[in-house]
Amino acid sequence: MGQPVEQIVRRKLSDEVFDRLERLITSGELKPGDEMPSERVLMERFGVGRPAIREAMQALANMGLVNISHGERAKVLQLTAKSIFRQVDLTAKIMLSQSSDSLEQLKSARIFFERGMAREAAARATQKDVADLHEIIERQRASLGQAEEFISADMQFHTRIAQISGNPIFVAVSEAMLAWLKAYHTDMLIWTGKEKFTLVEHEEILARLAENDADGAEQAILKHLERSRALYAK
Known part of the structure; x- marks a missing residue:
């Protein structure tokens, strides 16, 4: 041949x-x-x-x-990691809109990631970090009933936890995953009262971070995200 x-x-x-x-x-x-x-x-x-x-x-x-x-x-x-993720922002959103499997996989990946972020934050959290997170929760409480503002504060809370790591790639991953999920989260407030659970759970996560309790912080964030997982619906 x-x-x-x-x-x-x-x-x-x-x-x-x-x-x-x-x-x-x-x-x-x-x-x-x-x-x-x-x-x-x-x-x-x-x-x-x-x-x-x-x-x-x-x-x-x-x-x-x-x-x-x-x-x-x-x-x-x-x-930067942030600018690189922004390049794939639109294609990631299209992928999620075309496949319910992808949406479920992203939710699972986010929970896996956030558990690690909670442990990292618990080991490193300073008084300033705790104060910043407390201020975000209060802003979130003040925006009850205003979906956009409430969800914006929700995203800030989780990204601020990632910032405690001091690693900009973690922050960029956190922001990217939250941005990709946001399209499926904006209707969450039609479940009356569910947003109050979010505030209570955020306070519990913050309490564990303030005590530098890695196991407690991980369990608190796991409970929070497993409950809110059902709110991200296509």
């Missing part, structure tokens, strides 16, 4: 330009905050026309590597 044919696919010019521009960033030749070279400079440097440069630059922007502002030179962005 002869060797299989390995066809060489001609790549678009813009793909080649994209690779070169990406290398400028990954090599450190261009750093976060730096301006990208002008279209004219890049056209001369790579020997290509303006459309190829613009298409490659738009691809970089779509990946969150550069920011393009009208009338200004494109700038290299600082990549």
